[in-house]
Amino acid sequence: MSTSNPALQPLCTSSIIGTGSYLPEKVLTNDDLSKIVDTSDEWITTRTGIKERHIAADDQATSDLAAEAARRAMTAAGVTPEDIDLIVVATVTPDMFFPSTACFVQRKIGATNAVCFDISAACSGFLYALQVARHFLNAGSRTTALVIGAEKLSSLVNWEDRNTCVLFGDGAGAVVIRAVDADTDAPGRVLSTVMGSDGTLSDLLKVPGGGSALPITPENAASRPNTIHMEGRETFKHAVTRMCQASEQALEMAGLTKADIAMVIPHQANARIITAIADRLGLPEEKTFVNVDKYGNTSAATIPVALDEAHRQGRIKRGDIVLLVAFGGGFTWASSVLRW
Numbered sequence: 001m002s003t004s005n006p007a008l009q010p011l012c013t014s015s016i017i018g019t020g021s022y023l024p025e026k027v028l029t030n031d032d033l034s035k036i037v038d039t040s041d042e043w044i045t046t047r048t049g050i051k052e053r054h055i056a057a058d059d060q061a062t063s064d065l066a067a068e069a070a071r072r073a074m075t076a077a078g079v080t081p082e083d084i085d086l087i088v089v090a091t092v093t094p095d096m097f098f099p100s101t102a103c104f105v106q107r108k109i110g111a112t113n114a115v116c117f118d119i120s121a122a123c124s125g126f127l128y129a130l131q132v133a134r135h136f137l138n139a140g141s142r143t144t145a146l147v148i149g150a151e152k153l154s155s156l157v158n159w160e161d162r163n164t165c166v167l168f169g170d171g172a173g174a175v176v177i178r179a180v181d182a183d184t185d186a187p188g189r190v191l192s193t194v195m196g197s198d199g200t201l202s203d204l205l206k207v208p209g210g211g212s213a214l215p216i217t218p219e220n221a222a223s224r225p226n227t228i229h230m231e232g233r234e235t236f237k238h239a240v241t242r243m244c245q246a247s248e249q250a251l252e253m254a255g256l257t258k259a260d261i262a263m264v265i266p267h268q269a270n271a272r273i274i275t276a277i278a279d280r281l282g283l284p285e286e287k288t289f290v291n292v293d294k295y296g297n298t299s300a301a302t303i304p305v306a307l308d309e310a311h312r313q314g315r316i317k318r319g320d321i322v323l324l325v326a327f328g329g330g331f332t333w334a335s336s337v338l339r340w
């Protein structure tokens with residue numbers, strides 16, 4: 001965002017110069033799930049729009065998914081691993097508590113010059129990470145960053161809970177962003193980002209156990225506290241409200257209006273949430289990107305995976321105004337406006 005004080009004008013801005021995504025091979029359909037829990041393709045499709053999701057292999061960790069998405073983004077950007085000087089991974093399914101998943105990605109792709117850390121903001125994580133990386137680039141302290149959203153949510157799902165197990169999937173998406181001169185009109189520029197959080201609503205969507213507040217013990221293990229717990233209806237309402245507000249704020253910050261949007265790429269949790277947002281923004285179907293039917297909710301990975309698909313399918317073109325908007329546990333929310 002530009003400011004009126006010339007002394008505060010950023011020297012650099014950030015441009016997305018390459019995108020990549022990776023979905024693990026195994027596909028789990030709604031019919032497959034109906035053999036595990038009391039559900040049906042009809043219920044899942046009507047309530048969520050999800051038809052299938054991808055599930056990582058037992059020997060694939062989140063960093064494996066992330067590293068593959070990162071390689072594809074670097075190829076698209078035409079950069080080498082040595083060019084990368086910052087890696088930020090957004091995830092709620094890190095390989096382990098520490099080291100960070102970003103450090104594992106660094107090792108796997110050979111990005112020897114990078115500073116690496118993770119961001120925890122659930123489904124808003126990718127846009128949080130994009131904003132953090134952008135600050136490093138705009139301030140001139142780093143030049144080329146990998147921003148990755150990656151999840152192995154199948155490791156956090158209670159496969160006996162039909163309320164949640166039908167909703168989630170595994171996957172990873174990545175972008176390479178580069179600092180560019182603030183005066184140029186380089187493609188892929190991030191024009192604005194807004195973020196918000198409301199920790200008073202943290203109980204509505206969480207993995208309560210497995211951390212320092214509630215370690216897993218032989219006594220509590222059977223109740224599966226280390227799996228996703230969600231109040232679906234309440235989460236739904238907050239998601240729609242916050243994503244609409246954040247979209248409007250990010251547009252205003254970029255000096256644009258709803259009429260300027262060529263494509264909205266919302267967090268992919270539920271097709272009904274996406275429709276509600278598109279309706280409130282007055283956007284027709286062809287300006288709303290949806291792939292929740294193929295992948296379910298992959299948390300921090302949904303937006304970079306969708307951005308990569310939208311680009312590769314030619315649904316977004318150079319110069320288009322693209323609105324990204326997310327909502328997740330915390331609660332957290334965020335929105336970014338790009339000029340593609």
Ligand SMILES: CC(C)(COP(=O)(O)OP(=O)(O)OC[C@H]1O[C@@H](n2cnc3c(N)ncnc32)[C@H](O)[C@@H]1OP(=O)(O)O)[C@@H](O)C(=O)NCCC(=O)NCCS
Pocket residue numbers: 038039040043044047048123162163164166230231232233235236239269270273297327328329
């Ligand atoms: C989870 C969600 C799909 C549930 O849809 P819903 O219309 O709110 O459904 P409800 O939770 O009210 O459940 C309705 C009934 O379906 C049942 N049900 C839940 N999951 C089911 C399933 N997989 N198959 C069949 N029935 C199911 C419930 O038990 C309930 O039955 P009851 O009325 O006999 O108690 C929806 O609330 C949602 O998408 N919420 C937001 C999710 C989200 O965005 N999360 C991530 C944010 S990042």
